[in-house]
Amino acid sequence: MALRIGEIAPDFKAESTQGIVSFHRYVQNHWAILFSHPSDFTPVCTSELGMVAKLQVEFEKRNTKVLGISAGTLESHKRWIVDIEETQETTVNFPVIADPHKKVIHLYDMIHPFFSHTETIRSVFIIGPDKKIKSILIYPANTGRNFHEILRMLDSLRLTSVYEVATPANWEYGQDCLVLSGVKDEELATTFPKGFKILKPYLRTTPQPN
Numbered sequence: 346m347a348l349r350i351g352e353i354a355p356d357f358k359a360e361s362t363q364g365i366v367s368f369h370r371y372v373q374n375h376w377a378i379l380f381s382h383p384s385d386f387t388p389v390c391t392s393e394l395g396m397v398a399k400l401q402v403e404f405e406k407r408n409t410k411v412l413g414i415s416a417g418t419l420e421s422h423k424r425w426i427v428d429i430e431e432t433q434e435t436t437v438n439f440p441v442i443a444d445p446h447k448k449v450i451h452l453y454d455m456i457h458p459f460f461s462h463t464e465t466i467r468s469v470f471i472i473g474p475d476k477k478i479k480s481i482l483i484y485p486a487n488t489g490r491n492f493h494e495i496l497r498m499l500d501s502l503r504l505t506s507v508y509e510v511a512t513p514a515n516w517e518y519g520q521d522c523l524v525l526s527g528v529k530d531e532e533l534a535t536t537f538p539k540g541f542k543i544l545k546p547y548l549r550t551t552p553q554p555n
């Protein structure tokens with residue numbers, strides 16, 4: 346059964362390039378991103394792990410732990426990381442989970458049999474500090490993920506988990522937000538002290554509230 350937004354991300358214990366990871370304990374009160382790779386020693390995956398390594402400081406600023414996963418063995422991951430660090434000119438300081446028996450991969454429904462019976466698709470699970478799944482993204486093997494978009498989504502998820510706003514199309518951190526329909530017009534001034542605009546009864550904007 347596929348996982349859905351809002352449910353608790355399944356817990357697991359697995360070997361990784363940074364030691365044994367007990368997932369829920371590892372996440373603690375942080376956000377987390379778990380992203381799968383079809384195979385070790387493949388070009389798109391190599392570029393993706395290099396990009397996440399380069400952006401790790403951005404994930405840390407957002408109180409977020411990143412974890413890669415593929416069906417490779419721990420020994421294979423460790424040899425591959427040497428290549429990633431050499432070719433992508435970075436250091437991989439986050440755990441890459443070794444799941445040769447595909448226990449976690451199946452737990453997270455990362456094998457889509459119409460694509461492949463053996464290799465995972467590229468999935469991304471964004472998980473909140475409450476351990477609930479906040480977002481699921483799925484990409485095919487030949488399309489590398491845009492990790493700037495994943496950071497943008499993380500910014501939106503973190504903001505909208507605290508304030509009564511949503512973020513519009515193509516929103517970037519710092520831009521105006523949309524007021525949730527549950528906020529009454531008479532509550533706008535106190536809820537959004539930075540100001541607000543009423544364009545239509547259902548379309549109200551406010552400067553980013555944080």
Ligand code: BEZ
Nearest residue numbers: 383387388389390486487
């Ligand atoms: C890649 O990372 O380049 C890749 C991996 C599996 C299938 C296709 C592409």
